[in-house]
Amino acid sequence: MRPIAEDGKSDSGPDSGDAAVTLALMALGWTLRDGGRADRLLALTGLDGDALREGIGNPAILAAVLAFLADHEPDLIACADAINTSPAALIAAQERLSR
Template sequence: MLADERRADRLLALTGLTPDELRGSLMEAPTHAAVLDFLLGNEADLVAAAEELDVPPQAFAQARESIPA
């Protein structure tokens, strides 16, 4: 996801995270939720991430459901 500059810029813009904040909070649930919300909000991003990670797209929705809002 972050290898694609346009996608990375959009992720940062939509989540409100800076690159440093993203790096520093990678292990935190709110960051996981923000990234999953980003992916689930755009089918092209969702499919690209699923293909890159070799998981079904539904896995992202299931992961998001496990994180409190």
């Protein structure tokens, strides 16, 4: 499911902060559906469940989730396919959220 732009068209890239947040949240949901991947996310980012829950609206936390995916291309591609976007859009969202 692609984020919808204000003009009603599918947004193919995270041109806005809202689109970047939407992609990051979708990616986080995808990541957490697999227990092993979720454990790896927590281990590699240094986050714990409480920090992740408390930081869900924090752009730095969301950027860290996308960086986690970007660091393992198979997961990046699988996530992009699962949420109907492109790997490039996920990377662009990470860059947007890292600003």
